[in-house]
Amino acid sequence: GLCNAPPNASFGHVIVRGSLMGQYFSSFRGPYAQTAVEARESVEALILKERLVQLRAAKYQRDVQIATKIAQTRDVVHFMAGFYVTLAVAQVVKMRVLRTGPITIGQFPFYLVPFTLTYNLDLAYGTKIERLNREVKEIIRNEKHWFNEPMSLPPYLEVSYRQLQTEMNAKLALVGRPPERDWASFDTPMTDEEVLDLSYPVTKFLQQNQGFNWPHSNQQLCDPICDEPAV
Structure with missing residues (x-):
């Protein structure tokens, strides 16, 4: 503003013109600064949702692994009981x-x-895998376990979680599927x-x-009366 001022311009005129130019550039920079902040917040929200x-x-992977182990154990228990x-x-x-006479040890392998x-x-040629899969689904969907x-x-x-759940349930509703159950909580955890x-x-x-001093195998136990190694 100072360089482009006319030769006969007063000093006050130059100052006013310079301040107007500063306000112009400030108003021009404001929306971009606000857009940058919004973009950063949007990226942070996307990162949290991805997490x-x-x-x-x-x-879900952990739940399936535990439920599969339970289903396999139940199958072995049923086999042993039978x-x-x-x-x-x-x-x-x-x-x-x-x-x-009773069954002898020599006859036991024949049973x-x-x-x-x-x-x-x-397991190799039958339907055991399918039955185990159904049992896994039953454990995950209907049984009460900590996992x-x-x-x-x-x-x-919590905020990102609520937004994500709302978005996912809206998409499920569009295809006629029931909403997903809450899989996370934000309650106060138990103390130690x-x-x-x-x-x-x-x-x-x-x-x-x-803090208890457990005796080691290489230490001698002492008689509490005489404070000498017990024989």
Whole structure:
């Protein structure tokens, strides 16, 4: 503004013109600064939502792994229960009906091997995998376990979580699907004392007696009366 002022312009005229030019450039820069702030906030929100999606996928993967382990264990328990029931029936038949005496150790493999072979044949060529898959879905959807409960997240993720859930449920509604259940919570977590109170008695004892000086195998036990090594 000063360089382009006319030669006969007064000093006050130059100052006023310079201030007007400054206001012009400030008003021109304002929207861009506001846009930059909004863009940064938008990027931060997208990063948080992406992190939430990753946490959701990790939780689902963990839940499936635990539910699969439970389903496999149940299948083995059912197999073992069926085997021992069959063994008990065979024992009664041998002793009370056939009167050939109890089942001996030498006869035991003739009962165990067919059961084991049948179990593996069902796994290799049968429908055991499909039954296990149905059991996994039942465990995840309908049973009450700690891993089926919403996972605890830090409070600063709550706003992004609510926005993400709203967006996802809106998309599900468009295709006629029910809304997704909440998979995260922002309640106050349990304290260390509350967690310890729910632990196993042995864990609680060891935690509460961390300062106890346990005797090592290479130390000699002393007689408390004479303070000399006990024989």
